[in-house]
Amino acid sequence: MNDEPAQPSPEPGKPRSNPNKGAGTPKPELGELVRCEDRLTFLYFEHCVVNRDNNAITVTDDRGVRHIPAAALSVLMLGPGTSVTHQAMMVIGDNGATVIWVGERGVRTYCSGKPLTHSSNLLQKQAQLVTNMRKRLSVARAMYAMRFPHEDVSNLTMQQLRGREGARVRRVYRHWSKQTGVRWERRDYRPEDFADSDRINQALSAANICLYGIAHAVIVALGCSPGLGFVHTGHELSFVYDMADLYKAELSIPVAFKTAATEVDDIGGAVRRAMRDAMYDLSIMPRMVKDIHHLFDAADAENEGNNLYLWDGKEGTVEAGRSYGDIDDSDEIEGILEIGEPFANIPEPIELPEPVYDEEMEEPWS
Numbered sequence: 619m620n621d622e623p624a625q626p627s628p629e630p631g632k633p634r635s636n637p638n639k640g641a642g643t644p645k646p647e648l649g650e651l652v653r654c655e656d657r658l659t660f661l662y663f664e665h666c667v668v669n670r671d672n673n674a675i676t677v678t679d680d681r682g683v684r685h686i687p688a689a690a691l692s693v694l695m696l697g698p699g700t701s702v703t704h705q706a707m708m709v710i711g712d713n714g715a716t717v718i719w720v721g722e723r724g725v726r727t728y729c730s731g732k733p734l735t736h737s738s739n740l741l742q743k744q745a746q747l748v749t750n751m752r753k754r755l756s757v758a759r760a761m762y763a764m765r766f767p768h769e770d771v772s773n774l775t776m777q778q779l780r781g782r783e784g785a786r787v788r789r790v791y792r793h794w795s796k797q798t799g800v801r802w803e804r805r806d807y808r809p810e811d812f813a814d815s816d817r818i819n820q821a822l823s824a825a826n827i828c829l830y831g832i833a834h835a836v837i838v839a840l841g842c843s844p845g846l847g848f849v850h851t852g853h854e855l856s857f858v859y860d861m862a863d864l865y866k867a868e869l870s871i872p873v874a875f876k877t878a879a880t881e882v883d884d885i886g887g888a889v890r891r892a893m894r895d896a897m898y899d900l901s902i903m904p905r906m907v908k909d910i911h912h913l914f915d916a917a918d919a920e921n922e923g924n925n926l927y928l929w930d931g932k933e934g935t936v937e938a939g940r941s942y943g944d945i946d947d948s949d950e951i952e953g954i955l956e957i958g959e960p961f962a963n964i965p966e967p968i969e970l971p972e973p974v975y976d977e978e979m980e981e982p983w984s
Contacts, residue, residue: 654734654839655904657692659897660831662720662890664697670705673713688713692839692903693831695720695890716835720827733841737925741841743914744857748846757848757913764864764909790867794875817885821878824889825870826862832897833861836906848913861906869896 666679675694677684688709693716696702702717707729710717717729747753755776762779763771765786771779795802800818807815807823815823837844837857847856849863862870873892882888897903927935936942 654692654836655907657903658690659894659903660693660695660828660835660890661686661691662695662697662887663700665699666701668694668696668700668702668706670703670709673709675706675709688715691715692835693718695828695831714839716831716838718827718831718834734839735841738841739925740910740914740916741843743916744842744846747914748848754848760913761849761860761864765867787867790871794872798875798879800875800878818874818878820885821874821889822870824886825874825877825893826866828890828893828897829862829865829870830855830858832902833858833906836903836910837861840907840910842910861910864909865900865902865905869893869900869902872896 663677663679666677669676669678671685673688674685675688675691677686691710691713694710695718697720700719707717714734719729747757758776759771759774759779762774762783763769765783771782774782791802791805794800802818805819805822807819834844834855842857844858845854845856847853847858847860850856850859853859870893873896874889877885877889877892880888926938928938930936
């Protein structure tokens with residue numbers, strides 16, 4: 619089922635609005651878009667048609683039509699039985715939202731719109747940090763320090779940090795199992811088959827999908843790379859998993875256990891609705907933005923001035939969009955572009971001599 623309320627369908631005999639209305643609406647300028655941290659977290663729909671009406675997307679199913687302002691949306695999750703039009707994807711991309719296709723067996727595909735910044739400063743900072751062993755270790759330790767706020771982890775190795783994190787997560791699972799009465803054995807699931815696990819593991823998978831989607835949306839909105847992780851590595855979503863792990867203990871794990879303790883039939887839908895409420899209560903999106911800037915030590919990295927430069931080995935960057943040649947342009951083209959004879963003074967091609975063959979070798983020599 620869809621998670622959002624619908625507007626009633628038109629009365630019999632009354633035509634619906636043109637599904638492609640607003641297809642020629644000018645796309646918004648970057649400064650007109652809603653900031654990442656001020657957007658809706660995510661919406662989920664299935665068995666519907668997603669279209670466009672001006673700068674809104676429309677979702678139509680047997681319950682009616684919903685209008686959703688694309689500029690205020692962070693993540694759109696599309697479940698089984700969903701069709702989406704070209705115009706809908708255009709307005710979603712123009713407004714910098716992320717689309718996630720959630721399959722019946724849990725298979726997911728991520729698609730993101732343009733970043734909500736013209737600057738690549740954060741991306742360059744991320745690349746610098748992840749490619750330097752000492753700096754990468756420093757960021758990884760900072761991520762673990764956020765999970766152990768009262769401990770000194772500055773001298774721990776990655777092996778020691780992983781051990782502490784594993785013990786912490788096991789304690790969190792046991793705590794919420796005791797609090798909710800939900801039986802807990804271990805994390806046991808198959809990504810390709812959502813139904814092939816018990817109720818609590820299904821709830822955890824559904825909650826984590828929501829958290830990954832929000833992390834992905836924030837990362838790409840800031841202009842960072844989802845694939846350049848510091849703790850995780852080797853996957854296109856490594857940094858997404860890094861960021862999501864910072865909030866699982868206070869967000870997705872409690873929501874999953876609390877929801878699994880209820881008698882709801884649609885565990886996935888109930889978890890998504892609970893996650894959306896919890897994300898709002900915990901201000902997860904503003905926190906993610908702040909935490910990424912903190913981890914990269916880049917509070918002023920989103921400079922929205924002129925961000926297009928030419929790289930220079932000595933100066934760092936120089937102004938783009940100008941000529942750096944020493945020859946005056948007028949002297950360089952004088953006599954070449956004369957009216958009526960545009961190629962009159964271009965020299966003839968140089969004729970190369972025929973190759974001379976060495977009698978003792980098969981290769982030609984000149």
